[in-house]
Amino acid sequence: NKLVQWGPAEVKSALLEKYPPKVGRKRAKQIMINEALQNETPELTANVRTIPGIITMRGCTYAGCKGVIMGPTRDIVNLVHGPIGCSFYAWLTRRNQTDAGPTGENYMNYCFSTDMQEQDIIFGGEKKLAQAIQEAYDLFHPKSIAVFATCPVGLIGDDIHTVSKNMKEKFGDCNVYAFSCEGYKGVSQSAGHHIANNQVFRHLVGQNDEVKPGKYKINLLGEYNIGGDGFEIDRIFKKCGITCISTFSGNSTYDQFASSHTADLNAVMCHRSINYVADMMETKYGIPWVKVNFIGAKATAKSLRKIAEYFGEKELIDTVEKVIAEEMPGVEAALAEITPRTENKTVMMFVGGSRAHHYKELFDELKMKTISAGYEFGHEDDYEGRQVLPNIKLDADSRNIEELEVEPDETRFKPRKSDKEMKALDKAGYKFKQYDGLAADMDKGTLIIDDLNQYEAEKLVELMKPDLFCAGIKEKYSIQKLGVPMKQLHSYDSGGPYAGFLGAVNFYQEIDRLVNSKVWGYMKAPWQKNPQLSGSFAWE
Numbered sequence: 133n134k135l136v137q138w139g140p141a142e143v144k145s146a147l148l149e150k151y152p153p154k155v156g157r158k159r160a161k162q163i164m165i166n167e168a169l170q171n172e173t174p175e176l177t178a179n180v181r182t183i184p185g186i187i188t189m190r191g192c193t194y195a196g197c198k199g200v201i202m203g204p205t206r207d208i209v210n211l212v213h214g215p216i217g218c219s220f221y222a223w224l225t226r227r228n229q230t231d232a233g234p235t236g237e238n239y240m241n242y243c244f245s246t247d248m249q250e251q252d253i254i255f256g257g258e259k260k261l262a263q264a265i266q267e268a269y270d271l272f273h274p275k276s277i278a279v280f281a282t283c284p285v286g287l288i289g290d291d292i293h294t295v296s297k298n299m300k301e302k303f304g305d306c307n308v309y310a311f312s313c314e315g316y317k318g319v320s321q322s323a324g325h326h327i328a329n330n331q332v333f334r335h336l337v338g339q340n341d342e343v344k345p346g347k348y349k350i351n352l353l354g355e356y357n358i359g360g361d362g363f364e365i366d367r368i369f370k371k372c373g374i375t376c377i378s379t380f381s382g383n384s385t386y387d388q389f390a391s392s393h394t395a396d397l398n399a400v401m402c403h404r405s406i407n408y409v410a411d412m413m414e415t416k417y418g419i420p421w422v423k424v425n426f427i428g429a430k431a432t433a434k435s436l437r438k439i440a441e442y443f444g445e446k447e448l449i450d451t452v453e454k455v456i457a458e459e460m461p462g463v464e465a466a467l468a469e470i471t472p473r474t475e476n477k478t479v480m481m482f483v484g485g486s487r488a489h490h491y492k493e494l495f496d497e498l499k500m501k502t503i504s505a506g507y508e509f510g511h512e513d514d515y516e517g518r519q520v521l522p523n524i525k526l527d528a529d530s531r532n533i534e535e536l537e538v539e540p541d542e543t544r545f546k547p548r549k550s551d552k553e554m555k556a557l558d559k560a561g562y563k564f565k566q567y568d569g570l571a572a573d574m575d576k577g578t579l580i581i582d583d584l585n586q587y588e589a590e591k592l593v594e595l596m597k598p599d600l601f602c603a604g605i606k607e608k609y610s611i612q613k614l615g616v617p618m619k620q621l622h623s624y625d626s627g628g629p630y631a632g633f634l635g636a637v638n639f640y641q642e643i644d645r646l647v648n649s650k651v652w653g654y655m656k657a658p659w660q661k662n663p664q665l666s667g668s669f670a671w672e
């Protein structure tokens with residue numbers, strides 16, 4: 133076992149060995165050997181620009197805005213102003229599912245684009261954009277059209293906001309607005325989440341005051357219905373008698389966003405992508421938010437209890453307990469059957485801004501060991517588990533949100549602050565929100581790596597030989613070629629759902645099949661394993 137020979141410090145130096153000194157010094161700050169002890173926690177740098185030349189796993193700002201936040205909404209026409217490739221890239225590749233029923237509108241299957249050409253870059257694309265908005269309106273008469281900027285739009289300066297505003301006024305019955313989410317902005321897709329959140333809050337939230345029927349009203353924030361996760365969570369909510377007014381944004385509709393301010397509580401699943409909306413709704417409408425996680429059966433039970441506890445009504449608390457008691461035996465039976473085959477297997481996870489943490493719950497349930505993990509674009513709070521609340525200034529009438537889209541300078545931080553440090557910050561007047569972060573959940577001596585790149589991924593696998601590697605499509609085949617099974621935790625390959633109780637069982641079964649498959653033993657041809665012929669070439 134290589135792990136015995138290679139301690140985390142040796143692995144870290146081996147990862148950095150080949151870099152030029154300056155690059156090595158920068159990357160060293162993003163690779164942390166976890167101490168899992170307060171006061172001893174070393175520092176980690178996150179949310180900083182990827183060094184040019186490095187093949188990052190990250191995506192762009194446009195992907196974070198159009199693909200991630202707005203993509204899963206089914207009855208808004210999402211029109212991309214840019215070259216066709218940008219639209220094609222974000223066209224259902226994320227596997228966000230929807231159910232429009234027999235009569236509901238669903239534009240998710242369409243790929244709307246202005247198909248920008250060289251002449252638009254030279255002469256400007258605003259007229260073409262207005263024409264495309266008109267065409268979409270004439271064809272579908274949607275409630276809403278959202279326009280997304282791609283890199284060239286920002287470079288030539290097309291005023292997408294004025295074009296959208298003019299079209300909105302012209303139509304009268306269709307809300308048109310735009311997102312300045314040019315791909316190059318910020319350091320990752322994270323900036324795109326922020327830009328999307330601000331515009332969703334400005335143009336959608338609070339548009340419909342009609343109070344929906346139902347008890348225990350919540351919004352589920354940061355759930356995108358990948359592989360049908362949201363359907364399983366909806367099933368559980370229904371069973372518990374919890375009314376979900378709006379999901380941001382899995383299987384969502386324009387009207388759900390518009391009336392989301394009528395909910396009593398925001399349950400935040402992916403904090404990284406949607407915390408801005410949660411904070412703005414708390415500031416403007418006084419709706420508090422709690423962090424939840426429906427990945428993992430135990431985490432699901434814990435999250436349901438957290439929601440019930442917020443409402444504090446015996447009826448809900450009892451129903452939630454009854455649902456947990458009904459669902460858990462199936463989960464436990466599956467685990468009893470599967471864990472003897474998965475116990476002590478090792479896994480690495482490098483995904484986005486929350487899944488590397490959320491999925492650790494499922495691997496814990498399978499008794500597998502997460503030996504290295506990290507985010508592509510997580511911020512300090514995603515590692516640390518503590519958010520310093522922003523000082524948001526909201527103008528209630530004009531919905532002016534002070535721009536918060538600025539990316540920070542390089543920040544180094546301790547993923548867990550000591551009590552002493554916390555007290556000092558408290559004294560200085562900082563307000564905090566506390567939830568679980570990745571670092572606190574990782575074992576001592578594990579490697580936490582931010583913005584892992586292709587070179588390091590392959591090196592890491594070579595050195596530590598995990599039983600399973602989890603990341604995205606760009607990593608999939610290079611890892612499999614190294615003879616290690618690979619599970620995509622973005623698109624779930626073609627699987628899912630993995631959320632909730634039924635999703636957890638589904639996940640256990642798939643991981644069992646992956647890590648216990650015999651196929652990996654055939655990676656080396658018999659003559660590579662046991663060379664029987666030795667000889668020399670004639671010219672030697």
Ligand code: CFN
Pocket residue numbers: 196200226321354356358402403404405483484485486487488621622623
């Ligand atoms: S569905 Fe979410 S859970 S929204 Fe975010 S941070 Fe991406 S698209 Mo890929 S799978 Fe990933 Fe998270 Fe939140 Fe998905 S871990 S990278 S931007 N993500």
Ligand code: HCA
Pocket residue numbers: 190191192195196199225226227321484603604605606620622623
């Ligand atoms: C994105 C979307 C993505 C990509 C996934 C992957 C997703 O960042 O543009 O690399 O496999 O989940 O679809 O994160």
